[in-house]
Amino acid sequence: MDKLDKSIPTPLYYQLLIILKEKIESGVWKPGDIIPTEQELMEQYDISRSTTRQAILALVNDGYLHREKSKGTIVSSPTGRMRFVGSLMSFSEEMDSKKIPHYSQIIGQEVLPASEAIAEKFDIKPGSSVYHLKRIRFVNDRPFLLDEHFIPYYLCQGIEEKYKNNTSLYKLLKLEYNFNLHHGQIEFEPVVPTSKEVIDLLKVNPTTSLLYVARMVYSDQDVPLDYFTAIIHGKFSIDVISTT
Known part of the structure; x- marks a missing residue:
């Protein structure tokens, strides 16, 4: 499949x-490769900019691509990656x-302007x-873990008054x-502490092995609802990682 079929009900962005x-999973595009620009994809597949951008954004959120201002959209290096669908339990x-036994402590909550990345x-x-x-x-x-939600x-x-x-x-x-909260994409990779805050809050030393997790959660209509990151210390299971 290398062309879009406008006669079928499948959305064009999803076909793209x-x-x-x-192309990424087959190795045609390798980690570090710069993919065609939005304009080039629009012309190649005869589609609108919004359709092109929606497909690229979904692949960025799923960890297949990332954007660099000076270069463009780049194929990401593979990390631990998993898709999950269905009922999402909270950490609690x-x-x-x-x-x-468990409990939580709020480090901070606020309403702030979204950075370009968020x-x-x-x-x-x-x-x-x-939020x-x-x-x-x-x-x-x-x-056990330090987490952030956007x-x-x-x-x-x-919500800042209710949570x-x-x-x-x-x-x-x-x-x-x-x-x-219907489905999402989760990535995880081993890391070591990168800040004094992590060392102090998780009570670890600078060489302790930790797990970094990043996740996007979507509605059943593919609307992105929550971007979550966590740094985990100690033993864990996939269930815990994927259902925070």
């Missing part, structure tokens, strides 16, 4: 996404189901309001804002 993804629900993930304008939450999560009274504020206005320590964020989003 599949074509570009196949996951720990409760395993009968593991705006790109949600396909909103830089400077648009986003930012940063927490440390404890398991068995020991720091959510477009127009989807969750007033408290030990509240399940996803439960709050479902009950108060009718979020349909």
Whole structure:
């Protein structure tokens, strides 16, 4: 498949996404390669800029591509990558189901203007309001992970007044804002602490092995709802990583 079929109901952006993804997964485009520009793809496939941009943005959010201002859109190096679909349990629900003692501590929460990188993930304008939450999560009274969430504020206005320590964020989003957290893309890679904050909050030393996780969660209509990152210390399972 290397052309779009406008006679079928499958959205054009999704057809283009599949074509570009196949080029990456088959090795036609290798990590570090610069892919054709939006204009070139528009002309090649006879589609609009918005359709082209939607396909590229989805691949950026899924970790297949990344953008560099001075170069363009580049094929990313593969890391641990996993797609998950279905009911998403919160960290609290996951720990409760395993009968593991846990609690959360808010480091900070605020409504702030979206950086260019965050705006790109949600396909909103830089400077648009986003809700930012940063927490440390404890398991068995020991720091387990440091996490951050970014959510477009127009989807969750007033949440900064409603979210408290030990509240399940996803439960709050479902009950108060009718979020349909349906599926997502998660990436993970081994890291060592990169800041004094991480060392101090997780109580680790500069050479401790940690796990970095990044995840986008979407609605059943593929609307990006939540961008989440975490640095995890200690033992973990895929269930814990993918259902924070």
